[in-house]
Amino acid sequence: MIELPEAIVISKQINETLIGKSIKSAIRGQNPHRFAFIGEYSDEEFSSLLKGKKITESKSNGNIILIQLDRDYFLSLGCGGERILYHKHDKTIPPKHQLLLEFTDQTYMTVTISGWGEVRLIASNKIDKHPHIQFNKIDPLSEEFTFNIFNELLQKISNKKKCSVKKFFISEPGLKGIGNGVIQDIFFLSKIHPKREIKSLKKEELKLLYDTTRNELSKMVKLGGRDCERDIFNNYGRYPRIMHSKSVGTPCPVCTTSIKKQQYLGGAIYFCPSCQVLEE
């Protein structure tokens, strides 16, 4: 799944590779996908709106990649399990895809969705208020996200309400672009169990969690994304994940206790029961 680091990496590559290219044709509906979110335009409208448009800019917003087409529209990708690929020739175009852009210089871009994902067109004048874009969440890599702001977000949670660390990071309030993937190593390296009540964290624990969040996300971006996700040139990211499905049952790199997996809040959590103690 594309999360904050991959959206930044892919956006940057699109800026370096696709700016100025003109769209000769755009095909979205070749392989309809149940969980491809396409927004308000039909496939036919989509094709005719994109034809002749030029790619002018790409930027990321959390786990969303926004590709500007002239000044009129944004193509919104990301937020799910998309593979977004650039092709120098048609030989590498995958047989099944949910988007195929052909450029006038005979190069291509495809999007193939696994799980869910999106290929949505949004008019530029609607982008600022579009419900799909998480304007209300804070970007954990932004300058705005200081340790003080992190504490302020915590203070806003009612004392009566339960809120685990995982819930805080991914949904309430949630940090922009953060999903069930990047949190696994962040929590492990912070020595915090994903189910712990965030209000039970001591000041030192919160500081370590905050610093680790910033450091690991920056490292993920610097290394071209996590090693489970690919970039537009079909290369895997180089950030070596510690906690993931294949580490279950293997010894913890710190203390050698066997790594555990549990289902929690709509996705698996991977943790070391000795390093990440669940205190109630």
Ligand SMILES: [Zn+2]
């Ligand atoms: Zn351990």
